[in-house]
Amino acid sequence: MTVHVLNPAPGEYSQTFGGVAPRLTVQPGDLVEVHTEDCFGGRITSPDQIPSRDVPASALDAVSGPIAVDDAEPGDLLAVHIVSIRPSRPYAISVALPGFGALAVTAETAMLHEPLEERVWFWDLDLDAWTGTFHARNGFTAELPLDPMYGTIGVAPASGEVRLVVVPSTHGGNMDSPELRAGTTLYLPVNVPGAMLSLGDGHARQGEGELIGSGLESAMDGVLAVDVVKGAGTDWPRYENDDYLMSTGSVRPLDDAFRVASKDMVGWVHDLTGMDVMDSYQLVSQAMLAPLANMVDPNFTFVVKMPKTALGQAGQAAYGGAHAKLAALGREYLASK
């Protein structure tokens, strides 16, 4: 078990997927302990700050990486298992940014209204009790369980494209799905030699849909296990955990994001079970869950979840059992600590 460390110094974070030289090179089967900054680059330390003034747009959502994975070639699949993810600080920050959020006018859903109020919330994190506490202006408080996740994780895009970290698309990126928690394996297409994996934008928790445009933004200390499945490919990022196979689509509008994710799942079930497409369509339709990931990023992300129990043996067979293999590696790592 080889364990690498990626702990970027200020200035060593990346602003794009694609177009960046690797900051670490690993082998398939290796683990990486990785530190990620919050989406503000750590520049918001007080609720009196104004993110739109104090954080340059170019610094938003900067990611740790890229990590080059040896032997990953275009046409292969990169499997990334999230072994653990834990907030680095006893607070998390959430914001309402002008021109951002599902219930606000944005650059794309352009209207003549003035922007909503910009506001910053500091949530108290109790890393023992594993809760976050919210304080409203009228004295109301609420405590929610933590459920840490990576908002942004992806590889270099195909065809030489370079995309801002804020964009989710076929290469992954800012998918902002709560499913990207510890225990999930993410499958990504390899578009360039080494795949060039980057990640960041951790949320101590986030509601489905990321309505306000931010979660409980938090620097994270996490551990990944990576592997390469030769020749497997995938059109869109897929996820797997112990209970579910998950397809995703990141495109506007939501109608199309849902179509992409659910069509992918029908195809995946068809491939795994050998049922014809119409039978696969039927079974997926009756068994699936469809939680919205986000409707706030430049593309919107839907996740479609298929319970493995509905697929029998076939439910364990995705990519030659890559998830089970990496999950075992993760457990081995955690046991060694």
Next chain:
Amino acid sequence: MTVHVLNPAPGEYSQTFGGVAPRLTVQPGDLVEVHTEDCFGGRITSPDQIPSRDVPASALDAVSGPIAVDDAEPGDLLAVHIVSIRPSRPYAISVALPGFGALAVTAETAMLHEPLEERVWFWDLDLDAWTGTFHARNGFTAELPLDPMYGTIGVAPASGEVRLVVVPSTHGGNMDSPELRAGTTLYLPVNVPGAMLSLGDGHARQGEGELIGSGLESAMDGVLAVDVVKGAGTDWPRYENDDYLMSTGSVRPLDDAFRVASKDMVGWVHDLTGMDVMDSYQLVSQAMLAPLANMVDPNFTFVVKMPKTALGQAGQAAYGGAHAKLAALGREYLASK
């Protein structure tokens, strides 16, 4: 406890919300044992049948009702608690109908492709084990837990409109949400005297999104408890169960259905907690679930779920505790059987 029975004879089902005389009149606080037909009006009894040929479009989704509720006046709220819902037959039917389904060309998402294959599936229901079994053409089988729900439930629309039962909108209707299971209370606006409640289109289970355009379609024997909250009103149907407050929106495209449901939830939390709108927006954003209900009906339906635990006392206070009151009534009824 007054218990009514609504068991329509053939020809006594309704095709529209609005424009139909009441078939039963009840008082607030009464219960109704209601039989609903499946969405095919019971006309599909063999997998060799062809629904598009054997079931007239006008017979699809016919509903039981309307039930007039005394004292329900425009501006009031109708509360409908689903005490129980149980498939009436040991099978359920699912279909792929030409021109219907989220992954198929429809009348609205019009393209030049030929329709997908029309196919009928009979699922075996085991009402003791509470499972449904799927049989694919290649011999693959799958067993899923039952989770019965009403696909269609609503009242007469406002402003004298009359809508086909297949349409979900502000009056409820064909919302096709798995949340409309036993234990859920549905809140609907009262638009005409008596509210005129109708329901049907039961599904023995349905995946989120209702991808293929039908669930496990099944005649149902169910029990409702109804109440009226004077002067409460609501713009869109809301649901409540023991754990969640739920807002809905039924409009095309999904982006807007999600906006409607989540804005409604922000307003609901604002009303219940007294937090200002931005604080409510923040808390809802971090706590909410966002399961798609359907993307296949003439309007698409999103449900946004807020855990009551995040709201403390306020989480129990919706409509003066109408849900708790009706749930208790339901338990009393069930205990009496």
Next chain:
Amino acid sequence: MTVHVLNPAPGEYSQTFGGVAPRLTVQPGDLVEVHTEDCFGGRITSPDQIPSRDVPASALDAVSGPIAVDDAEPGDLLAVHIVSIRPSRPYAISVALPGFGALAVTAETAMLHEPLEERVWFWDLDLDAWTGTFHARNGFTAELPLDPMYGTIGVAPASGEVRLVVVPSTHGGNMDSPELRAGTTLYLPVNVPGAMLSLGDGHARQGEGELIGSGLESAMDGVLAVDVVKGAGTDWPRYENDDYLMSTGSVRPLDDAFRVASKDMVGWVHDLTGMDVMDSYQLVSQAMLAPLANMVDPNFTFVVKMPKTALGQAGQAAYGGAHAKLAALGREYLASK
């Protein structure tokens, strides 16, 4: 040439398509001189008024009619030629209504912003020069040519539905297309005996898209010529003038409205020319115009225009030359005045 007059008294306007008894019965080939009120029911007579306060929602867009056309049976086509349309008053009114307009938050595109300012504009109409003059608060003025049109025109819906006049759909309704000017023939499906034609919501002019949600709203004196094409049917309203065949679609979102209208045109060209579907798709694609009608009503309306010159003889053959026949009738009427 039989000429009828429909000049409703206050209280004789209709609020819905469907569910209303005929106020006039005519024969195919007859003409009707019809007076329509502006969309405010004539209740706004001063810029100091506040439409959202002074005009009840139920009074908005009330229409003249319905006109029953003898011999029109379900499955037939109703052809309605606009012989003339002329503002009844030397001014027109335009408004920005809260919760309405393409650049404003609406009930469906729901957000947390406060509504935009409500404002009323009186445009001066010069019915000799055929111009309208706009006055801005800063003294800027602009003069635009008049181009009167009916915003709302349609028939009773199918399947017993009753729709508010503000809704455009397969039955026509509030399509708000500038193409509905004098010289255009509108083809509508006949869903009920007599078709039940109603119209109103005249605009002295309107930009494509009806961005702000209203045109130059004006009572109108117009003349229609009506005919019935037996057995012709149509899924969606179509238009024809001397130069163009036009297909429409009224559905949300715009993507789907455009798909509906353009697929209909491909099918229409296929039917008229006998070309296969792919060749029809190609020719329509290269020749067509695609002006947005409106993106502000409960459904959005796109119009797709095919120049008749691209279709040779076939361009004159729609519905057996119904447009040419009615246009000739209209010229005869005008010459007789």
Next chain:
Amino acid sequence: MTVHVLNPAPGEYSQTFGGVAPRLTVQPGDLVEVHTEDCFGGRITSPDQIPSRDVPASALDAVSGPIAVDDAEPGDLLAVHIVSIRPSRPYAISVALPGFGALAVTAETAMLHEPLEERVWFWDLDLDAWTGTFHARNGFTAELPLDPMYGTIGVAPASGEVRLVVVPSTHGGNMDSPELRAGTTLYLPVNVPGAMLSLGDGHARQGEGELIGSGLESAMDGVLAVDVVKGAGTDWPRYENDDYLMSTGSVRPLDDAFRVASKDMVGWVHDLTGMDVMDSYQLVSQAMLAPLANMVDPNFTFVVKMPKTALGQAGQAAYGGAHAKLAALGREYLASK
């Protein structure tokens, strides 16, 4: 008057906006005679070819350029006037590509249908009569006027992004608007020093909407005049010709593309006339045209056109009269030939 020539050899075309070194450097006020290949890189020379087999995806839509413009700095505006554009060959090619087109299943609007038939059409171009002739399989022919345009024209994106040429966005790109004909001036934001202008994908004509996903694809010989407006900026590409100011938006879905373009026009009129925003909203709403450009590219493009006559003097004042200046330069060039 300095006139440059850009006539790329095979291999000298570019596949992206951004990330490419300049192939020509010019001064503000210079002209460029530019040859562009058709969207197939000239590889389709017979209707028997199969584009999806014979043209690699990476070769589609390759552009001529980039052209660096001296003195263009981030924050400036690049003005590009199309002096002339003329097909280089006596034929043009149009195709139906699998997975492309507004009435076909695509990667984003994903469904379970098989792709539509792939078909290639050769249109005969008569460059004297200025017509194109279409031949259908059933013998039907049609002749349409030519109206040459550039489908793709843009600059390097902001923030270091690199985008495929097939994508339209804030940097311009594959906007596929028929308005990009001779006589139009295009305004683009300058995101990098030199702006890095590229163009190609000429269409001998194209219907509004580009329904089938291609126009009359043609290599072109064209002439551009370029200028820089210091400090002017623009969020989205704008166009101007002698009669209209035009705003554009390229985003999915169409609803949002229309919002972007029309909000931009309201702001532009506000800036030019000094009217307040609501008055600008009103005037634009009543005067504007709204032709769809395309609904087939990775983003969809709407164009909103404001007649200059509605704006009086202000209608001539955009960017200090940049259009008039470049148009005069163009006329001078043409007179010199």
